[in-house]
Amino acid sequence: MSAGHVVDAEPYEPVFTGETMAELERRFAEYPNKQALLLPALWMVQERRGWISESTISEVAAVLGLTPAYVKGVVTFYTMYHTHPVGRHFIQVCTTSPCGLCGAEDTVRALLEHTGCGEVGATSADGRFTVVEVECLGACGFATPVMVGDDFIESVTPEKVPELLARYP
Amino acid sequence: MGFPHPSHPGETVVLSKHFGDAGARTHAGWVERGGYEGLRKALGMTPEAIIEVVKASGLRGRGGAGFPTGLKWSFMPKDDGKPHYLVCNADESEPGTFKDREIMRWTPHALIEGCAIGAFAMGVERCYIYIRGEFTEPWAVMAEAVREAYAAGTLGDNAMGSGKPIHITLHRGAGAYICGEETALMNSIEGRRGNPRIKPPFPAAAGLFAMPTTINNVETLAAVPHILVRGAEWYKSLCKGNPKSTGTKLISVCGHVQRPGNYEVMLGTPMKELLYDMCGGMRPGRTLKAVIPGGSSVPIMTAEEAESALLDYEGLIEKGSMLGSAGMIVMDDSTDMVYQIMRLARFYAHESCAQCTQCREGTAWTTRILERILSGKGKESDFDLLLDLADNMTGTTICVLSDSCAAPVVSGIRKFRGEFEAYIRRERAPVLELA
Numbered sequence: 197m198s199a200g201h202v203v204d205a206e207p208y209e210p211v212f213t214g215e216t217m218a219e220l221e222r223r224f225a226e227y228p229n230k231q232a233l234l235l236p237a238l239w240m241v242q243e244r245r246g247w248i249s250e251s252t253i254s255e256v257a258a259v260l261g262l263t264p265a266y267v268k269g270v271v272t273f274y275t276m277y278h279t280h281p282v283g284r285h286f287i288q289v290c291t292t293s294p295c296g297l298c299g300a301e302d303t304v305r306a307l308l309e310h311t312g313c314g315e316v317g318a319t320s321a322d323g324r325f326t327v328v329e330v331e332c333l334g335a336c337g338f339a340t341p342v343m344v345g346d347d348f349i350e351s352v353t354p355e356k357v358p359e360l361l362a363r364y365p
Numbered sequence: 366m367g368f369p370h371p372s373h374p375g376e377t378v379v380l381s382k383h384f385g386d387a388g389a390r391t392h393a394g395w396v397e398r399g400g401y402e403g404l405r406k407a408l409g410m411t412p413e414a415i416i417e418v419v420k421a422s423g424l425r426g427r428g429g430a431g432f433p434t435g436l437k438w439s440f441m442p443k444d445d446g447k448p449h450y451l452v453c454n455a456d457e458s459e460p461g462t463f464k465d466r467e468i469m470r471w472t473p474h475a476l477i478e479g480c481a482i483g484a485f486a487m488g489v490e491r492c493y494i495y496i497r498g499e500f501t502e503p504w505a506v507m508a509e510a511v512r513e514a515y516a517a518g519t520l521g522d523n524a525m526g527s528g529k530p531i532h533i534t535l536h537r538g539a540g541a542y543i544c545g546e547e548t549a550l551m552n553s554i555e556g557r558r559g560n561p562r563i564k565p566p567f568p569a570a571a572g573l574f575a576m577p578t579t580i581n582n583v584e585t586l587a588a589v590p591h592i593l594v595r596g597a598e599w600y601k602s603l604c605k606g607n608p609k610s611t612g613t614k615l616i617s618v619c620g621h622v623q624r625p626g627n628y629e630v631m632l633g634t635p636m637k638e639l640l641y642d643m644c645g646g647m648r649p650g651r652t653l654k655a656v657i658p659g660g661s662s663v664p665i666m667t668a669e670e671a672e673s674a675l676l677d678y679e680g681l682i683e684k685g686s687m688l689g690s691a692g693m694i695v696m697d698d699s700t701d702m703v704y705q706i707m708r709l710a711r712f713y714a715h716e717s718c719a720q721c722t723q724c725r726e727g728t729a730w731t732t733r734i735l736e737r738i739l740s741g742k743g744k745e746s747d748f749d750l751l752l753d754l755a756d757n758m759t760g761t762t763i764c765v766l767s768d769s770c771a772a773p774v775v776s777g778i779r780k781f782r783g784e785f786e787a788y789i790r791r792e793r794a795p796v797l798e799l800a
């Protein structure tokens with residue numbers, strides 16, 4: 197998928213209202229300043245909206261007293277924040293050396309084929325899956341680790357791929 | 366124990382004793398297993414006395430650098446009236462390393478207890494545990510354990526009835542290997558890009574939020590309660606090799622062994638014993654070719670070097686490598702060394718924070734040259750070019766990520782030059798197609 201010009205649906209509905217804002221405010225007590233809440237606030241956005249748009253960047257900036265340009269600079273540093281919409285199930289596969297030694301590339305091929313994504317970084321036509329290759333997931337003894345959304349699955353082999361995907365309609 | 370495998374008689378099981386035992390995850394279960402005795406004892410001691418015990422135990426940092434923990438703690442200023450911070454590094458992203466994950470998944474209270482002892486010893490009221498964003502399950506286990514520790518009064522404004530406030534906050538990373546570097550991690554908590562800082566100032570003078578800060582790895586902190594309960598002499602006695610390397614170490618073993626997993630051994634254990642007895646050796650019909658013993662950032666060892674090495678800080682330096690985080694990547698005779706070294710260089714190129722020219726350009730350029738060699742377009746002059754680049758990337762940058770990229774390239778060329786030559790001289794078919 198090309199990032200292109202991606203905007204939120206209009207009119208923009210803020211994330212930080214009601215209980216979500218109250219949750220953020222409770223966390224202010226654990227840090228000496230508001231800027232330290234930036235990564236937590238971005239996670240709160242992504243958990244609720246699935247990705248981080250230009251509009252939510254402006255909203256987060258306003259809530260924490262930062263500039264949108266600053267927030268964008270931070271968002272783009274970290275690979276886990278999505279700056280454009282992704283499939284319903286976001287799949288990350290480790291292909292760093294230790295997993296590569298144990299067949300990670302075959303697992304990637306099987307995932308691309310069975311999800312219909314075709315290539316790394318692409319979203320399947322039905323919007324169900326996006327598959328990306330990532331660097332070490334910290335589970336190198338259990339090649340190949342795969343994350344589907346927040347689920348962490350160890351020892352995925354090409355044979356196990358169809359059954360794994362069936363769990364994510 | 367060699368989790369997920371049963372314990373091997375050659376192991377010395379301290380930190381991993383309860384791996385796989387879900388009962389140890391709860392506060393009550395931890396207390397039943399003797400947990401929080403170390404903290405109770407510490408709260409009855411003076412901060413100076415705690416630091417003395419940790420110093421005397423010989424415990425060294427398990428995050429990679431091996432710096433003596435008690436000495437690091439003693440650098441924190443006393444009575445300066447400023448807030449102090451303890452940061453636990455749970456970013457575990459070094460390829461080959463997957464031990465901190467199991468500590469958090471199975472013994473979350475061991476880590477909380479270690480953090481609380483460290484906090485009390487260094488005048489810290491709030492400790493941050495920075496957990497990499499991908500560790501969703503360890504996060505959930507840690508979050509529940511912290512909640513329980515507050516509910517039980519172990520943490521809070523009056524920790525264990527001591528009158529001392531000890532708080533713990535979990536902070537989630539968002540995907541960036543470099544945030545495991547201590548000052549990048551502090552920037553990340555502060556809501557910044559994860560760029561390492563120039564040192565000095567060192568964290569004990571001005572770290573997190575510009576306040577005195579100590580940062581320790583998960584495994585380092587999880588060892589502390591055991592030292593408090595059983596004493597420095599006991600910990601020191603867990604040593605098979607050099608007396609400067611004491612205690613047990615979790616060794617994550619991955620790659621081409623029969624039983625990959627986390628093995629807990631006394632420092633000084635022969636690597637041969639780990640590889641062949643505990644991990645079951647290579648796959649049938651295969652022989653050992655190379656080992657990267659300390660996570661991907663340390664020099665590659667040949668089979669002969671590995672088989673004669675002792676697993677401790679000095680033993681691996683003696684063989685030209687390093688213990689690092691003890692994430693062991695094992696490669697058998699089916700391995701294409703040039704391809705693996707390219708893949709490691711690509712990792713560092715991807716993870717460079719790009720502040721330093723030598724690192725930003727050097728990691729990318731090194732990757733491109735290795736890709737070119739693998740695509741059948743290498744030249745004899747590429748050896749000099751790679752070594753010259755590596756030279757420029759070593760000891761010249763803000764942090765050592767740049768050096769880490771150079772290490773496998775230099776050791777790889779020195780020890781497996783023939784494999785590079787086979788591609789360069791077109792004796793071996795290309796395995797990559799360049800766009």
Ligand SMILES: Cc1cc2nc3c(=O)[nH]c(=O)nc-3n(C[C@H](O)[C@H](O)[C@H](O)COP(=O)(O)O)c2cc1C
Nearest residue numbers: 426427428429454456457458545546547581582585
């Ligand atoms: C690029 C880079 C990545 C690092 N990643 C980690 C890591 O993931 N976990 C860790 O504990 N230490 C990591 N370190 C080492 C830390 O900077 C620091 O030395 C360590 O957390 C200190 O704790 P210790 O004294 O208990 O070992 C890394 C260092 C560098 C240069």
Ligand code: SF4
Nearest residue numbers: 718720721724762764
């Ligand atoms: S050496 Fe690389 S990763 Fe480290 S600070 Fe410089 S550019 Fe960033």
Ligand code: FES
Nearest residue numbers: 290295333335336
């Ligand atoms: S290399 Fe794949 S999880 Fe570490």
